[in-house]
Amino acid sequence: MTSATHPTDRPEDHAPVDPAATDAPHRTSETAMERLTSIRGTIDNIDAALIHLLAERFKATQRVGKLKAENDLPPSDPEREKAQIQRLRSLAEAAHLDPEFAEKFLTFIISEVIRHHEAISEDHQRGHDA
Numbered sequence: 001m002t003s004a005t006h007p008t009d010r011p012e013d014h015a016p017v018d019p020a021a022t023d024a025p026h027r028t029s030e031t032a033m034e035r036l037t038s039i040r041g042t043i044d045n046i047d048a049a050l051i052h053l054l055a056e057r058f059k060a061t062q063r064v065g066k067l068k069a070e071n072d073l074p075p076s077d078p079e080r081e082k083a084q085i086q087r088l089r090s091l092a093e094a095a096h097l098d099p100e101f102a103e104k105f106l107t108f109i110i111s112e113v114i115r116h117h118e119a120i121s122e123d124h125q126r127g128h129d130a
């Protein structure tokens with residue numbers, strides 16, 4: 001590979017998000033506690049972003065759950081899940097994240113989504129039976 005434009009070789013796939021994550025020489029005047037506090041600030045921001053992203057994802061999957069219930073579609077779609085797992089595993093590899101962890105994380109989220117879809121479907125059925 002000669003160029004840096006290959007999808008798995010972009011600089012953003014490798015650059016640390018947090019400049020404080022490196023041991024750059026200009027940071028040596030800081031105490032260890034100052035560095036810890038600074039890095040923890042970054043961790044807190046990332047955790048907040050994860051919560052907001054998950055909230056948006058669940059809003060979208062709730063819409064899918066309603067659509068499926070109204071159209072008699074099953075709560076889960078194993079083929080779609082297989083494709084998502086493959087995609088996230090390769091994104092994880094490119095980002096130097098453990099693909100096993102990425103798969104477990106996605107599987108955990110999807111299992112919660114399916115639980116919601118089953119509940120939406122049962123509610124929908126009950127509404128029609130009443």
Ligand SMILES: C=C(O[C@@H]1C=C(C(=O)O)C=C[C@H]1O)C(=O)O
Nearest residue numbers: 061064075076077080081110113
């Ligand atoms: C959201 C859907 O429903 C389920 C949940 C999925 C998910 O959380 O990504 C994927 C597939 C389905 O098992 C869907 O079918 O797209």
